[in-house]
Amino acid sequence: MRKVVLFLFLLVILFNLQPVLAQSVAAPDGCIERFDPSVDYFPNKVTIDYASHLDIDYFNHYKVITVSSPWMGASDVFSYALVQCGAPIPEGFSPEQIIEIPVQRVVSLSTTYLPHLVALDRVDTLVGVDSFLYINTQAVNDRIEAGLVAETGGSSNVNVEIMLDIEPDVVMTYGSGSPEYDAHPILIEAGIPVVLSADWTETSPLGRAEWIKFTAAFFNAEAGAEAVFNEIVDDYQALVTLAASAQEKPLVLWGAYSTWGEAWYISGGESYAAQLLRDAGAVQVLGDDPAVVGQIGSVPFSFEVVYEAGLDADVWFANVFAVDTIGALIAENERYGDLAAVRSGAVYNNDGRRNANGATDYFETGVTNPHIILADLIAILHPDLLPDHELVFFRQMPR
Numbered sequence: 001m002r003k004v005v006l007f008l009f010l011l012v013i014l015f016n017l018q019p020v021l022a023q024s025v026a027a028p029d030g031c032i033e034r035f036d037p038s039v040d041y042f043p044n045k046v047t048i049d050y051a052s053h054l055d056i057d058y059f060n061h062y063k064v065i066t067v068s069s070p071w072m073g074a075s076d077v078f079s080y081a082l083v084q085c086g087a088p089i090p091e092g093f094s095p096e097q098i099i100e101i102p103v104q105r106v107v108s109l110s111t112t113y114l115p116h117l118v119a120l121d122r123v124d125t126l127v128g129v130d131s132f133l134y135i136n137t138q139a140v141n142d143r144i145e146a147g148l149v150a151e152t153g154g155s156s157n158v159n160v161e162i163m164l165d166i167e168p169d170v171v172m173t174y175g176s177g178s179p180e181y182d183a184h185p186i187l188i189e190a191g192i193p194v195v196l197s198a199d200w201t202e203t204s205p206l207g208r209a210e211w212i213k214f215t216a217a218f219f220n221a222e223a224g225a226e227a228v229f230n231e232i233v234d235d236y237q238a239l240v241t242l243a244a245s246a247q248e249k250p251l252v253l254w255g256a257y258s259t260w261g262e263a264w265y266i267s268g269g270e271s272y273a274a275q276l277l278r279d280a281g282a283v284q285v286l287g288d289d290p291a292v293v294g295q296i297g298s299v300p301f302s303f304e305v306v307y308e309a310g311l312d313a314d315v316w317f318a319n320v321f322a323v324d325t326i327g328a329l330i331a332e333n334e335r336y337g338d339l340a341a342v343r344s345g346a347v348y349n350n351d352g353r354r355n356a357n358g359a360t361d362y363f364e365t366g367v368t369n370p371h372i373i374l375a376d377l378i379a380i381l382h383p384d385l386l387p388d389h390e391l392v393f394f395r396q397m398p399r
Contacts, residue, residue: 029102029220032086035061041084044223046213050206050233053198054214061087063101063217070198071177072297078196082217096188099195103169103218109154109183111364112199113172114140116215119228119368125219127166130154134359158183160190170218172197203272203296205279205370206236212368235371236279239378243281246382250314252282253341257303257333264306268295276370280377285310307335315381316341318397319350322358326399345399348380352395362393 032041041061048054055066063082070078081093082101089098107128108114114137117123123139128150135141143149150166153159154173163171171194175182187194195218199211209232216225254273257264266286267273277284286292286309292299310316316339323329326347330337341347353361366373372392379389380396 030085032061032084035087037061041087042220042222044220044226046216046222046226048210048213050204051199051202051210051213052204052207053201054211056213056217059090062090065195065214065217067196067198067214069201070175070196072201074175074177076177080195084220096193099170099193099218101218102220105167105169106218107152107163107166107168107171109152109158109171109173110197111135111137111359112367113197113215115365115368116212119212120216120219120221120224122219122221127168128152128163128171130158133357134355134364136353136355136359136361136364155181155183156186158186160186160192163187163192164190169193170195172215174198174200199367203270203275205272205276205374206233208272208367209370232369232371236374239371239374240279242385243279243374243378243382246281246385249281249283250381251285251312252277252381253285253306253310253313253316253339254319255298256318256320256329256336257306259332261300263300264303265298265300266292266306268297268299269293270296271298276374276377279374280381282315282377282381285313303333303335307338310339312340314341315346315348317348317350317394321351321360323349324397326397329397345396347397348394349397350394352376352391352393360393366393 037060039060042058042063045058046056048056053067053069057064061084065080065082067078070076080097080099081090082099083089085100104125105127106125108126109130111134114135117126118137118139123143126140126143126149129135130152131154132144132151140149150162152162171187171192173183173194173196175184175196179185184194184196197211197214199208202208210229212229213222213225216222254267254277255265267284269287269292274284274287286301286306318329326342336342350362351360375386375389376391376394379386379391380394
């Protein structure tokens with residue numbers, strides 16, 4: 001009898017405590033109503049497995065995001081404390097490092113962050129972008145047409161008055177290391193919360209895609225980011241395995257001569273593009289050149305050097321802006337007509353999806369979806385391996 005009474009007594013105690021415990025834990029999209037320093041308010045956490053310049057550390061009521069190498073060659077490190085709404089601000093951080101989460105109003109100064117918002121079902125938080133001209137993401141364009149998104153300008157031309165008017169909880173941007181170009185020093189001076197992403201400095205396709213976890217942390221949407229990214233990894237790795245089964249590795253010419261830079265830039269051996277080509281089972285023209293091996297950036301060569309090395313390339317990915325046909329390429333330089341890939345018609349461009357202003361989705365949706373880019377490359381280079389694949393980010397250029 002005593003055991004029964006004791007059991008019922010414990011049940012009553014637990015029942016009465018339950019509402020108190022529930023109030024002390026913040027919902028993912030809300031504020032803490034009754035702060036308890038012993039409670040872990042972030043049950044869903046992410047680990048960083050591929051990105052080299054991102055770390056996220058979790059504490060009970062705040063997260064610390066560390067962004068290293070925010071631009072090429074940078075020694076600067078940026079840290080941000082993401083503090084759950086309703087919790088105290090931790091010590092050791094300056095005001096510009098503090099971001100209250102979950103954020104409700106976001107400005108994106110790069111199109112690469114927009115697919116994150118769609119994948120995480122947070123596009124309704126977007127209130128500003130740098131320019132309307134370059135956006136391919138339809139859900140964002142729909143918000144623009146509805147008058148729900150402001151055009152803020154970007155880089156050093158960012159409009160502080162518009163930013164102050166729309167009151168973002170956070171502005172996501174990138175840095176170049178040049179104060180005369182970057183937006184973040186201007187925004188910090190104006191007291192506008194801003195964070196730097198270094199996704200574009202990652203040399204691994206999966207590393208760049210993993211930055212969806214950076215965006216997710218501001219929304220407490222880690223569970224969604226893990227699910228999305230894990231599927232991307234599975235698909236990408238399966239495609240790498242498929243490409244490895246190919247009997248031959250085609251020779252690929254990547255890029256075209258730049259009249260602006262007066263050079264033909266070859267992707268460094270450890271660069272993003274070189275990794276994609278390796279994973280697709282291809283060999284890059286001049287990829288074994290000592291000047292290219294081990295480099296993460298692009299290496300300039302003269303037209304003549306690349307022309308000679310690439311004459312017999314099986315496929316040419318020109319990847320040029322506002323050039324629609326092979327004929328238009330040859331009009332820029334008639335020696336292009338000598339290339340074997342031009343003669344066979346195996347010339348492709350990475351503007352398979354572009355908006356009315358010519359902005360290509362390769363640099364927007366493609367960054368978050370490297371498995372689709374890889375599938376395109378494999379379908380082009382090894383058509384027998386993916387015979388039913390329809391190209392997404394690339395298109396074969398007509399004559």
